[in-house]
Amino acid sequence: MEQKEFIQQEKITGEDFSNRFKEKSEELAESGKSVFDTELNNLSEALHSAADKLHQKEDFMAQFGDKAVEKFDSLAGYIKEHNASELVKDVNEVSKRSPYIAIGGMFVAGLALSRFLKS
Incomplete structure (x- = not known):
């Protein structure tokens, strides 16, 4: 009888640990996402600035910059x-x-991460 109680207690403890781990990992992921959002805003501003400069020069590449x-x-x-x-x-x-798109996305994410780590 004691063995069943021990197993039940350990099962509850394991589930509790699992739930806590999941909650903490989600919190950590959300905090990382907020930092990433900030970097996306910075990169977006840089892209808008570059597109504006192309328009000022009336460069044919401006349409690609806009897209x-x-x-x-x-x-x-x-x-x-x-x-x-x-x-x-x-x-x-x-x-x-689409594994090739995933590889390209990882490359872009790596560039963004390196920019983040440099700042």
């Missing part, structure tokens, strides 16, 4: 509107469907 800024702003908005667990789920789905 890049538009896509980036769309991505930044999506990231801001979703929580970290939803983002991870979506990244997993995209990487399964």
Whole structure:
């Protein structure tokens, strides 16, 4: 009888630990997301500035700059509107469907992370 009680107690303790770990990891992911949001805003401002300079020079590349800024702003908005667990789920789905896009996304994320670490 004591063995069953011990097992039940350990099971509750394990579940409690699992729940606490999940809560802490979600909190950590959300705090990392807020830092990433700030960096996305900084990068967005830089892209807008670059596109404006292309327009001032009346460069034919301005239209490509505008499209890049538009896509980036769309991505930044999506990231801001979703929580970290939803983002991870979506990244997993995209990487399964399109591994090359996932690799490109990891490259861009690496560039953003290196920029963040340098500042």
